Amino acid sequence: MPKSQIVDPKAVRTAQQLEIAPIPVNQYTPDIKAEKKTYGADTLTRVYYDMATIREFENMLNSIKMTGEWEGMEYTHGGPAHLSIGQESAAVGLALNLSIEDFFFGSHRSHGEILAKCYSAIAKLDESALQQTMEQYLGGDTLRVVEGDGTPKSVRDLAEDFVLYGTLAEIFARKSGFNRGLGGSMHAFFAPFGSMPNNAIVGGSADIATGSALFKRINRKPGIVVANIGDASSGCGPVWEAMMVAAMEQYQTLWDASVGGAPPIMFNFFNNFYGMGGQTAGETMGFRVLARMGAGVNPENMHAERVDGYNPLAVAEAVARKKQLLEEGRGPVLMDTITYRVSGHSPSDASSYRSKEEIEMWKDADAIASYRAYLLENKVTTKGDLEAMDERIREKLKKAMRLATDLSISPRMDGEEIAGYMFSGEKVEAFDDREPEVLMPLEDNPRVQQLAKKERFGIDASGKKVSKVKAFALRDGLFEAMIHRFYKDPTMVAYGEENRDWGGAFAVYRGLTEALPYHRLFNSSISEGAIVGSGVGYALSGGRAVVELMYNDFMGRAGDEIFNQMAKWQSMSAGVLKMPLVVRVSVGSKYGAQHSQDWSSITAHIPGLKVYFPSTPYDAKGMLNLALAGTDPVVFFESQRIYDIGEYFHEGGVPEGYYEIPEGQPDVKRAGSDVTIVTIGATLYRAIDAADTLQETYGMSAEVIDARFINPLDIEPIVESVKKTGRLVLASDAVERSSFLYSIAGTVGRVAFDYLDAPPVVVGSRNWITPAVELEDAFFPQAEWILDAIHEQIVPLPGHTVTTVQTNGELLKRYRGGV
């Protein structure tokens, strides 16, 4: 909500009619003269070669899936194979006019796009660059399998073998596959040729590709980004969210013109008219013509156009035009590229939802046969040449199949190795060498100047707590970490809802607006899925992103992006990609059931995420510093209850300089000997209250440990504490059932069993909705609950009067009742 733009009631209330500009449909007219002139005979012929390669590749997989045999080679492939027989022309046409800087992101049905993009790159790269790329990729593991048998006649020839084998080996989960077999059919990709991750979640690439385009625009990198998604993904919220983020007007109205305008993103819907068995035109959607969607997004209709995907040259021509638009910063672009999947959705698809006649009609119109006839008719090449090509393709695929199915040549990874790919664990000071773009020297920043006057330790010399106005607070620690990295790493961006001007809903970013240009700190549309998803795309493209979810509860809106995308791409790519993405998640209170939940336990359950949850200013700064120096995805929880809290534990207060908290290390906030209390999040302060009462009233010394980290977490210090005290209570604001605290409790119970004087006891929030603020004390763990739990389960506290029921009978009753 920039003040520079006025929302004028007179203007917005004026009566008028919106005029929607016409949307072109199948406007390409074949013109062999012009086509020959544009591409030359060789390239036109190569289009056939590329299409025929994809067709044969998919036929081969179809045969393997259906009969377990192809060309005398037997193989059982247990995994998926979503084939694109019939769709080859669209993929090859799309890749024809793109360079290796242009990225494809795809879907579960993207074998054809991988091959098309890679073959297009092979045709464009010089041989030494090709050779170098192959030698460097995975340390040459893929190349070594295909080279040296004497069959490739040139580097390009070898590169084709490399791509065919790398893709097939990946589909067959071989360690020399493009992603060491960790991606498989639905996720395989080869980044050096601009074939970026393909996504098994329908529409999953839309927001990731948008983030990749943001990366290109913000960091002034060449190339456009194409999200290859299906027509049925137009029913997915995140696809619309991605289009909204891609179409934000601020790129034109507020961003510095030198940045270049809107992110260069093309939403290319490969429209094969079916989402599995649902017909998008006539059954499951209402647009009739998908290109119409563009009219709902911006005045330019997203430059939408329906293109005949059964003519590769029609697609290529459209792409050339759209690429220019995108490079000029006038995106986003929507393409409705019609095509047809002759093969089933998957081998189990009996095509019961469509008629044989329909399939036959499309087979008659087959793009490859038509194009072949077109070439011969116009004497671009000869029948003999094309037949020789067919034979060559077959020989190459036989080689790839033989190598990829031979376990001695193409072994699979040992399962245990997977652990090594879950995190990249690197430290990166800056992802680019250039000077970070900022608007003022750090020392001139008003927030920086304001913080200089704050008390960095929250307890004064007389032992009293410093007033909240004077205390350097948790939100200040977060700010210092953010601005530090902003001034170091030029690629770092932060965005989300109300990130600019407002300073974030909780004033963490106050002072950043003054410091940073729009393209490094901006407000996004309320599109949580696309906020995180674009962050994923930004990070895997090579930049550092910090995106914010204003409330933890909104994670539900970004579920796929957090659980399936940011968590998975480092390992699914076998370390080819890094994910320097921090998702700041604010845990609320006072605002009821949909604004006051702590879902840290849910994120703990998803492999591939790092999960941090600081609860003091010292930890907040040091842990955000850590997150912003790493290369792994971090879900960074913050509790709204304590944004204004001072530092009460770290002697000397919060350092002004840079420091990092050692990853995974819990922190003893108060040493003690009789009972260990482990907390996560703001419950720390209630545990401290409980520890005070234990000491003052019952003469019992409690050791209070803030776990700080959820994943990774070094549980050993907690184990050591429990070995000393014999007793363990764990508390956090997460609801008790399935709380991550049980993971700690169970682990300690196992490791330190003989040292336990009582069972570890978890004190969580009740398994209810978070009620109104006036009832919150009945929902969130209070100091009293901790005392009651100790009294009932661990050691009776003489004279203690319980206020809650912490008995085993009550626990079992709650579980029986599901509450």
Add this chain to the structure above:
Amino acid sequence: MAEIVVLPQQGNSVEEVVLLDWKVAVGDSIAEGDVLCEVETDKATMEVESTASGTLLAQLADAGDEVPVKTAIAVVGEAGEDISGLDLGGADGGARTGSAAATSDATAGPAAPSPAEAPSTAAPAQAVGTTGPTGDHAVSPRARLRAAERGIDPTAVTGTGPGGRVIERDVLAAAANTTASARTAAAGGVDTGTGVGGRVTSADLAASTGRPAPTSGPGDVAPAAATEVREEIPVSGVRRVIADRMAASLRETAQLTLHASADARAVRGLRARFKASGEGFGLAGVNLNDMVMYAVVKTLADFPELNAHFLGDTIRRFRGVDIGFAVDTPRGLLVPTVRAAHGLSLAALSGRIKELAGRAVDGKAGQEDLAPATFTVTNLGAFGIERFTPVLNPPQVAILGVGGIELKAVETADGGVEHVPHMGLSLTIDHQAVDGAPGARFLQALSANIASFDLLLAR
């Protein structure tokens, strides 16, 4: 309305029974006259019948507990009934401490009473079981570990954790109790001290002087009819401690006693010379027992396996020797310890022994005097005992019993027989920690050292 079932008087002389087994679980229904539980008196096993009908709401004692007669043992009422308001101490003689305030697990809401409201607030109160019993003799893993380290049977310890669970502090208290009791056994029945960890301090000992012997309790009970019984002495206080310690020692260790004898001519000769040496040398008081203890200390230097504690998972060997010695005092057996005996000359050792024994006999032995030893010597030689089987003092792994001096026929070099005075030596070892052969070698070496005591002194 819930009713309290009171444990009936079981015969005239019975004050306490041991609860053997509950026949009805909490939550089960029961009719008046149904068997509620089984108890055992010193003479017989009996069944206790319910005096009320309904649902058993609470069991106020656990199996294995000693329960005074005429106190509340159970609560019967309607299922789910809140019994937190019941005055369970209302029965004759006051309720058992602790679980008196038990309420049903299913009680919802913050209804649990505080222990302050419970009839007994004796600390550490076993109180407040809103949590039901965790099972017969539930023992926390940590308590088990501590118990193993200290050679204590955790199931014999009274639990103060939730539901009567034996937790670490119970074992530590029992350990302190046992150790202190052993040290002060005859000193007036003080078995829990006010010192650190419940250690008995000299103040405790002083305070205990004149403490009345435990009696058979309130309400003079008519003597039992059996004329052949002269008297019944309740096993409590000192006797209880000795009984527990000795039985525990024999139950928990593998005792093996080896007998030997040592040529006593050298020590006897020296003893005569010391006696005659006059006050100037300061050796006149050195007696045979001092010399044997000196020999033991010196011999132990070569046998670390006997100068050790057996701790279950580990055997702890000691560099120095803290030597304990049994003293018969007017209050009973006491075992003072000479700390760091390995550094003492014979005269100094003798002096310490006299000093400690004197204080023990006078009832002035302090906590320091009674510190745990690494090896103990007990001497019954003065009573004409030739050999005996000393009972180990765990966790020590060995104890030496010294017998009287007897003439022993010894074959001389020329094939004749000579009668040589020999001192009886009986070594009891814990075979868990020490095998017979090392024990025998120690005894052999000790015998040799005693036989050549004059040479040993010169070493």
